[in-house]
Amino acid sequence: MKYMILIYNDPALEPAYGTPAFDAMMAGFFAANQTMAADGVLVSGEGLQGVETATSLRIRGGKAETMDGPFATTKEHLGGYYVVDVADLDAALKYAALLPAAEFGTIEVRPLMNYNPAGN
Amino acid sequence: MTAASQAIAVTRTLEAVMRNDRGRLTAALIARLRDFQLAEEVLQEAAVSALTHWGRSGLPSSPQGWLLRVALRRAIDRLRSGQRDARRAADLAVLAADEADDTEPHMIADDRLRLIFTCCHPALEPKTRVALTLRTLGGLTTVEIAGAFLDDPTAMGQRLSRAKAKIAAAGIPFAIPAPEDWAERLQSVLVVVYLIFNQGYSANPGPQPLRRDLCEEAIFLARMLDALRPGEAETEGLLALLLLTHSRHAARHMAGVSVPLAQQDRALWDAPMIAEGLALLDRAMERRAPGPFQIKAAIGALHAAPGVTDWPQIALLYDSLLRMEPTPVIRLHRAVALAEAGALEPALLLLEPLARELDDYQPFHAARADLLARAGRIAAALTAYDQAIALAGSAADASFLGIRRDAAATLRANDKTTP
Missing domain, CATH: 1.10.8 (Helicase, Ruva Protein; domain 3)
Known part of the structure; x- marks a missing residue:
């Protein structure tokens, strides 16, 4: 099964760039990437730039409305994601727990929609 | 034929x-x-x-x-x-x-062991775990489960369908947890069984008892776990705790009023059930793998012991439990044990910081009222009794608290007559 691992965190709680805590976080992400790749479960994964770079769009009455900022104004923002292909939820949660962001943010794990139930 | x-x-x-x-x-x-x-x-x-x-x-x-x-x-x-x-x-x-x-x-x-780990998976809400375990392993109907929780059967049915749908869609495994997760996941299963027992324990003893007694259902599930995976100290500890607690069920109520442990008629306690609980606890302790359920069972064993209750020892056991489960409820129990052991004023001081977190918890107000009355602070005790009565989950508990409140009020009345 494929799962998306969504990383939500509050930038204010994130270790600051240039501190040893920041280096430890990056090393943690790197180690997690290595493990996922070595286990052959990593489908994709990206980090996102800060929420201040976000632009939202919706089409209402055929007219595109573009807005500065993220869709939801919450403290914790989507900061990045992984897609892993593993046997079950327990396996997906195990990889999610490897991510350093779990210690200061929240990781959400959701199965991807399966458009091909035959699995071939 | x-x-x-x-x-x-x-x-x-x-x-x-x-x-x-x-x-x-x-x-x-x-x-x-x-x-x-x-x-x-x-x-x-x-x-x-x-x-x-x-x-x-x-x-x-x-x-x-x-x-x-x-x-x-x-x-x-x-x-x-x-x-x-x-x-x-x-x-x-x-x-x-x-x-x-x-x-x-x-x-x-x-395959029941795998099934119970699926039903008690941490990806499900705690209440859903309890309901799903009762439905699939206990075989209770949705209506019976709703009745036990005083819930609407339709809402309970929806809760169960959502859970089954999530298990399928989210890929919650039907499997024995990996060795590194075993202890934690077993604890999650044991907590579900304990919640089932507590739901039965706190149920209103009405004239029409539930067709399926949740306390007995929990004991059945704990026995099943112990049989399917023998040698787990915490499973034995939980089963011991349930048996030691359930052994007193015939003595817990009299004429629709809850009877506190110290005043129960011990002749009504189920002696073989106590013996089985004590033997299980001994076996669990010999495994040298301590855990919260074994400590709770050890506390239960001290309560079941003949003669004067060893409150200092109970207070020490709550100290150990507090290190594993640092919750306000355990702090409350520890304070009560200290009061029973003679440290009344220190116990009252320990209760103060719990007031905010346990404001909705009837046993907190009942215990505080009791200690205040014993300390001679009657007006404060009466207020606390009123709070406890307002929060009482059953008529039997409310009646019991009412009697205690009246006794405290009488104390004050007598107090006023003496110059």
Whole structure:
């Protein structure tokens, strides 16, 4: 099964760039990437730039409305994601727990929609 | 045998099998079908057709094997009528192989351990874990579970359907947890069983008791866990705790009023149940793998001991428990034990910081009222009793608290008459 691992965190709680805590976080992400790749479960994964770079769009009455900022104004923002292909939820949660962001943010794990139930 | 007595025999056998072996049959079906909803539905259909078939052709040699076979055949029919694709075809082949087995009950692989870990998975809400465990392993109906929680049956039905749908869609495994997760996941299962017991324990002892007693259901589940995976100190600890607590059930209420432990008629305690609990606790402690349920059982054992209750020892056990479960409720129990051991004023001081977190918790106000009354602070005690009575979950508890409150009020009245 494929799962998306969504990383939500509050930038204010994130270790600051240039501190040893920041280096430890990056090393943690790197180690997690290595493990996922070595286990052959990593489908994709990206980090996102800060929420201040976000632009939202919706089409209402055929007219595109573009807005500065993220869709939801919450403290914790989507900061990045992984897609892993593993046997079950327990396996997906195990990889999610490897991510350093779990210690200061929240990781959400959701199965991807399966458009091909035959699995071939 | 007349047709009528035959029909009665069939109904009785079917009821007994569906009560005693439902968990096992459901687990066996889920193991093969990987689908909670489908497993439950086809087992129900098999039970319905058993009534007709057994009535006509007599009881099969293995009613359990018959039900499993017919349920699997139903599942195959359903899958066939759905979309045909590669995976379904493979499923069918596996199912057909299973179907060919003329399975005797003891030959049906026991998959209940895997099933309970799925039902108690941390990805489900705690209340859902309790409900799903009662439904699939205990075999309670949705209406019975709703009744136990004083919930609306429709809402409970929706909760159970959502849970089954999430298990399927989110890929919650039907598996024994990995060794590195074992201890934590077992604890999660034991907590569910403990919650089931507590739900039964705190239920209102009305004139019409529930058809299925949740305390006994929890003991059944703890025994099942102990049998399926013997040698787990915490499972033994939980079972010991449940037995030691349940041994007092006949003495807990008198004329609709709760009777506190110290005033219970010990002749009403179930001595064999206490003996079994103590033996289990000894066995658990010898494994040198301490855990919260063993400590709670040890506290229960001290309460069950004859003679004067060893409150200093109980307070020490709460100290250990607090290191494992630093919760306000454990702090409350520890303070009460200290008060009973003689440290009344320090205990009252320990209660103060808990007031905010336990404001909605009846036992907090009841315990505080009791300690305040003993310390001679009657006005404060009466206020605390009023808060406790307002929060009482059962009429029996409210009656008991009312009697205590009146006793404290009398103290004050007497106090006023003395200059």
